[in-house]
Amino acid sequence: MGLRWKEDSRPQRHGWAPGECVHGRCVGLLCRELEDSSFVGAKRAIICADCAYAMPDPVPVDRVQNVVAQLILSNKDKWQQARERPQLLGWFVGQAMKVLGGQADPEEVFEKVMRSVERGAN
Known part of the structure; x- marks a missing residue:
């Protein structure tokens, strides 16, 4: 599978933020089974934008x-x-x-x- 690096300008969400750092492995649910789950994001990002946006919004605490x-x-x-x-x-x-x-x-x-x-x- 080829590299799937692409720039993404969506806003920060659930462990992902836009940036220019290349990360070796996404730990998100969508990428868990992929052989190459490299992605581009902010320095502290842990999952790719697609996985971050696939996660449900947290329930607000009253x-x-x-x-x-x-x-x-x-x-x-x-x-x-x-x-x-x-x-x-x-x-x-x-x-x-x-x-x-x-x-x-x-x-x-x-x-x-x-x-x-x-x-x-x-």
């Missing part, structure tokens, strides 16, 4: 929801009280804001707490 879930799990007695008396839900909002260093939108935090109540989180 940090606020994770914090709310951890607070519920670590304060089950308070959570039961808050489900019975909704005015106590503010305690969870305040604790989440403290954990998040005040960097989250309080309305978003309250919305996530309310969604947890509606789902019946225990």
Whole structure:
């Protein structure tokens, strides 16, 4: 199989970036079975552009929801009280804001707490 080096100007993605370095072997899924999987990319690239673009996008992490879930799990007695008396839900909002260093939108935090109540989180 001949060399498949080609310039690629697509933006950086999943372990590949445009560049002028010739790499000896791509470790991506599409090239795993190829005898010659050399490629051109940035100095630190580990896979070719075709393999990088074949990978699915990562699922974004909802940090606020994770914090709310951890607070519920670590304060089950308070959570039961808050489900019975909704005015106590503010305690969870305040604790989440403290954990998040005040960097989250309080309305978003309250919305996530309310969604947890509606789902019946225990």
